[in-house]
Amino acid sequence: MKTLNVGILAHVDAGKTSLTERLLHDVGVIDEIGSVDDGTTRTDSLALERQRGITIRSAVASFVVDGVTVNLIDTPGHPDFIAEVERVLDLLDGVVLVVSAIEGVQAQTRVLMRTLRRLRLPTLIFINKIDRAGADPDRVLRDIAERLISSVVAIGAVATAGTGDARFVPHADGDPAFTRELRDLLTACDDRLLAEYVEHEGRLTGQRLRGALAAQSRQAVVHPVFAGSAITGAGVASLIGGLTELLPAAEPDAESPTSGVVFKVERSPSGEKIAYVRLFAGTVRIRDRLPVAAGRIATVTGIEVFDRGSTVRADAVNAGRIALLHGLGDVRIGDPVGLARTGVSVRHFALPSLETVVVPARGANQMALYAALSELAEQDPLINVRRDAVRREITVSLYGEVQKEVLQATLADEYGLAVDFRETTTVFAERPVGTGGAVELIGVAPNPFLATVGLRVAPGETGSGVQFRLGVERGSMPPAFFTAVEETVRETLGQGLYGWQVLDCVVTMTHAGYWARQSHSHGTFDKSMSSTAGDFRNLTPLVLIAALRCAGTRVHEPVHRFRLEAPADVLSVLLPTLARLDAEPHTTTAQGQAYVVEGLIPARRVRAVERRLPTLTHGEGIFESAFDHHRPVRGEPPVRARWDQNPTDRKEYLLAVNRRVPRRIADTGGRDT
Known part of the structure; x- marks a missing residue:
């Protein structure tokens, strides 16, 4: 059976969750429509979501339409929870973007559409709330064309907007005005269709244009616009038909090697981690042993799949589906399951621009608070929990004040921890100004570590993140040593020369060297004569900071x-x-x-x-x-106090990693490249 993974995206209060509820009802998954205001919706399952009437965590529901299994993913609309949207975008085959017929295009609508265009994700637009007083779907349609994207076409018209009798009337294939509008839009995007029109105008009938519309919609070239009401159900039947007609459902690739990704993590009442996995290829069965993050092999002990609005246990799950997998151990969001996918963008929205210090109501709860926040970070890694051992403070990153309130309530309700927050402050960022490099050679003072590391730092394109490249032969060192360098580079760039995260840079490893595993004659392994991954992890921050100093950074x-x-x-x-x-x-x-x-x-x-x-x-x-x-930043750049071992101060850093005196190193035939 074909599968289709569809995300429901919107600005907060556009009616996204209500639309999800209506869709589930109209396809027969639920018998009664829940209410966001009453806290009875199927996808808002958290107590906080029901209390506040907003979506905080993404949720999945599944149903079948026209022989296609549709996985519907309801995402938060509030910008404070954009990280939840971030995590599902790479899993989707298509999107329904919901826009209110009253408020029209809003700030978050534009942020979302800009990202959908960049990812070329097929998108249907649904103008909701046509039954509400003040609804003006015609104005909103013009607003969408002017402020979101011009390549849109209304699939129908709204009658008696702003009243309880408002309804959506789909355009007939033979409607002359609709045919003319559709022809003009589609031929502008397809030269072959334009040539067909010029040579044989009569061939571009309504049916032919419908086929071309479906093809261009699946390729994210044009964006059909529906309208209706999630409350009354007007227009929803047309939208349901559009899901399978206008979005790209695919046959599952069940025979290829297993490849999936973890996009959500929950814990069972017993504390076991449960991984939400989107399977792109292959088949996963109970007792399968699969590679997961960091080269680990995990055994699948349980599988649940989404079926008719709930989850059911299964013996296997095929490609294209979303499943809950048990037994994967200490997995994190973004971890691959099976073969890792290549060439997938991992950053669609900006990192949190705010941070705050979390203060426990009672000092004795400091360790319990850190443990609780670390567990919450499994569900939302971008809160970036960090503990400063010097000042004994716990800091988290945030997108906004609502997120802070939710975090406070979650700690109180789920962990029994009362907390306060210090004033929220802005998170700045650093970018390299130029190119700079540094190298420390094994056996050459003042390098106290049994490793050679050379790094070059250069600016990257805006939004490209951190790219790590090898300028040496991959076979010149054991893979574990290269992994140690790359992981440490990414970790160290969390704090640049001014203490802020370094964005959009390319780090190239220019020198590599190690001493192979050695021992005294007929003796055992001698660490003082042999390189380990720890040597590379300890040396890399010093080399990287030196390279950053040469390149320079700007806040x-x-x-x-x-x-x-x-x-x-x-x-x-x-x-x-x-x-x-x-x-x-x-x-x-x-x-x-x-x-x-x-x-x-x-x-x-x-x-x-x-x-x-x-x-x-x-x-x-x-x-x-x-x-x-x-x-x-104009003027004096702000500086953030460091919470790491401070590689910007070599003496302090070496004391912190217990390397008080450079060891005496003899020439034992090590290798450098």
């Missing part, structure tokens, strides 16, 4: 794109206030009795705007912002 600050809607009579006061808070308004547009201001603002100023807005706008202002880019 960048996160900048958000904002949209502010406010009454016209407060605009004269609002704009000067935004200027004082370093905001850069780019456009100011009249919208009825209000004005909409859009522009850029430093992330460190967002909270200040949010605090002042109610007073400035008499409680009528609406402010939205989302990360847009990093830009160089």
Whole structure:
């Protein structure tokens, strides 16, 4: 059976979870539609999700339509939980992007669509809430074409919008206006179709155009737009038909070697880790032994698959499906299961731009707090839990204040830990300015380690992350030593010359050398004469920091794109206030009795705007912002205190790794390249 993995994405409150609930009802998975407000939806299963009426964790539900198994993945809409969206994007075959017929295109909508375009993910757009007062689907459709993507086409029209009787009427294949619009859009994107139209205009019938629409939609060239209401069910039947007609379902590749990826981790009541795995190829059976992260081999002890809105136990799972696998041990999000996929982008959205110190209500709970946060980091690695042994502080990274509130409630409810947070601060980043290199040779002072490591650092393209390359022969050292260097490079770049994470750089290993395993005559292995992975892990930070110093780094600050809607009579006061808070308004547009201001603002100023807005706008202002880019800091760069062994200070670092005096090294015939 063919499979189709579809993500439901939206700005918060666009009705994404309600639409998921309606879809499950209309395909017969559930008998009664749950309510987000009442906390009775199927996919919002966490107590906090039910209490707050927002999606915090992604959830999966499965059903069958037209002989295709559809795995529907409901994702959070709130920007504070964008990491959940991040983790599922590479698993998807297609997307339904939900837009409110009242609010229209919002900040998070644009962030999502920009990423979907870059990934070329086939996307259907659903304009929701056509039954609500103030709904204007025609305006929203124009808004989508102007602000999201121009290659859209409405599959139908909305009648009596803004009333309880609102309905979606699909265009007939013979509708002249629809045929003309579809022909113009599709021929603009396909030269062969254009040639066919020029030579034989009569061949481009409604049916022929429908086929071309399906083909271009599956290739993410055009984006069909549906409309309806998740509450009344209007238009949902058309959307269900569009899932299998317009998105690329695939035959499972069950015979190839097993290849999958872990995108979510939960713990059972007994504490066992359960891995949510999207299987791209092969078949997994109970008792199969599979390679997982770091070269480990794990035995699958249990399999659950999604079926009709719940999970059921299974003896095997084929490619294309999403399964819960037991027995994989200490797996983490992003770990491969079986063969690792190559050429897959791993970063779609910016890293968290905020951080805070978590303070336990009672000092005695410090260790329990760190253990609890480490467990939560299994579900959300981007909170980046770290403990400073010097200041005895625990710091976490955040996307926003709502995430902080959820974290606080989770620690209280699930772990019985009462915590407070210090003031949220902005996370800056570093980027290399130029190219620089450094090398330390085995047996040559002042290198105290039995390893040769040479590294060159150069700037990478924006958004490319950290790329590690080999400039030496792969066979010149044992693979474990290269692995130790690469892992340590990535870890060390978490703190650059100013203490901030280094982004978008290329690190090339230019020199490598080691002493092979040796022993005294007829004796046992002698560590003092033989290189180990520990030597490479200890030496790499010193070489990397030296290379960074040669290259130089510049601190960048996160900048958000904002949209502010406010009454016209407060605009004269609002704009000067935004200027004082370093905001850069780019456009100011009249919208009825209000004005909409859009522009850029430093992330460190967002909270200040949010605090002042109610007073400035008499409680009528609406402010939205989302990360847009990093830009160089003007003036003195901010410095963050380090929490590692500080390789920027060689003496301090060597003391920290217990290498107080460089060892005496004799020439024993080691190898360098």
